[in-house]
Amino acid sequence: MVLDALELVSATVKLVPVRSLFTGAGDLPILECTTAKCRALISLQGAQVLSFCPTGEDDLLWLSPLESFEPGKAIRGGIPLCLPWFGVNRREPELPKHGFTRNQSWVLDNIAESADGSLEISFLFQPSEADLHIFPYFFSAQLTILLGSELTLSLSVRNNGDETMPLSFAMHSYFAVSGLSGLGLNGVEGAEYLDNCQQLERFTQDEALYFTGEIDRVYEGLSGQQCINDTQRNIVISGRGCDTVVVWNPGEALAKDMADVGPHFSEYVCVERGMAFADELQLAPGQQHLAVMTVAQAR
Numbered sequence: 001m002v003l004d005a006l007e008l009v010s011a012t013v014k015l016v017p018v019r020s021l022f023t024g025a026g027d028l029p030i031l032e033c034t035t036a037k038c039r040a041l042i043s044l045q046g047a048q049v050l051s052f053c054p055t056g057e058d059d060l061l062w063l064s065p066l067e068s069f070e071p072g073k074a075i076r077g078g079i080p081l082c083l084p085w086f087g088v089n090r091r092e093p094e095l096p097k098h099g100f101t102r103n104q105s106w107v108l109d110n111i112a113e114s115a116d117g118s119l120e121i122s123f124l125f126q127p128s129e130a131d132l133h134i135f136p137y138f139f140s141a142q143l144t145i146l147l148g149s150e151l152t153l154s155l156s157v158r159n160n161g162d163e164t165m166p167l168s169f170a171m172h173s174y175f176a177v178s179g180l181s182g183l184g185l186n187g188v189e190g191a192e193y194l195d196n197c198q199q200l201e202r203f204t205q206d207e208a209l210y211f212t213g214e215i216d217r218v219y220e221g222l223s224g225q226q227c228i229n230d231t232q233r234n235i236v237i238s239g240r241g242c243d244t245v246v247v248w249n250p251g252e253a254l255a256k257d258m259a260d261v262g263p264h265f266s267e268y269v270c271v272e273r274g275m276a277f278a279d280e281l282q283l284a285p286g287q288q289h290l291a292v293m294t295v296a297q298a299r
């Protein structure tokens, strides 16, 4: 689909250079979507939602104010997709962290408006020759982004090859918060987790999670619903086909060494949904996996 600007019944979608939105930014193309229900920004690189504001509300997502938006570099914030593996590749640790689709352009496939004024935008990705060189599996991915008063991401991945394909992934959401002090995450109580700050040692989460320093925890097979309890609002994350929950904030000390985070570490928490570690999938030839995640504001 080739697009500069699209006027729908009650929505407008424009393709704009990112530098027209953020000063000092590079040259990536961004979709600016305005509907009666929300305003959203989506980068074609990575099919990455960068911003989602339900009408009259603050952004649910955090985007680094230090982000440079250079083509080929992962964008810090919004909802990057980690695909076709999450984190360090467990078979070949020297491969790029979080796979290779977040740094590449996806194809804008379709834009449609529903009768209720929601906007549905879909993107496609297929690996290049260079991608197949490091991950020799013919697959295709489709991401459909539903912009209503809530935000829903539907990610489907299909194995088009004739060999079983290992697949892990995450929808790596950065949620905007008013601060970390007293901020709680519910929906993880009683679950076991792998602590990525302690060589993936296994512990049990006795109560709600609080952000008292560096946090990097993997909850396998959890699914359900998580809720970030901020002072003025709650953010609710739910999904299906994305049973692994990863919770991450680098904390002050680690953030100092991250050029695109630095002093801004306390403005966000990542609550990611995907299938990773024990939830990693083995897609048979012709098999497809669908993951759906919804994020919504509640008071």
Ligand SMILES: O=P(O)(O)OC[C@H]1O[C@H](O)[C@H](O)[C@@H](O)[C@@H]1O
Residues within 6 Å of the ligand: 074, 087, 097, 098, 196, 216, 217, 246, 247, 248, 270, 272
């Ligand atoms: O810096 P990135 O490659 O985007 O990764 C950012 C973070 O992603 C996930 O949350 C991992 O669990 C963390 O260990 C990692 O630091």
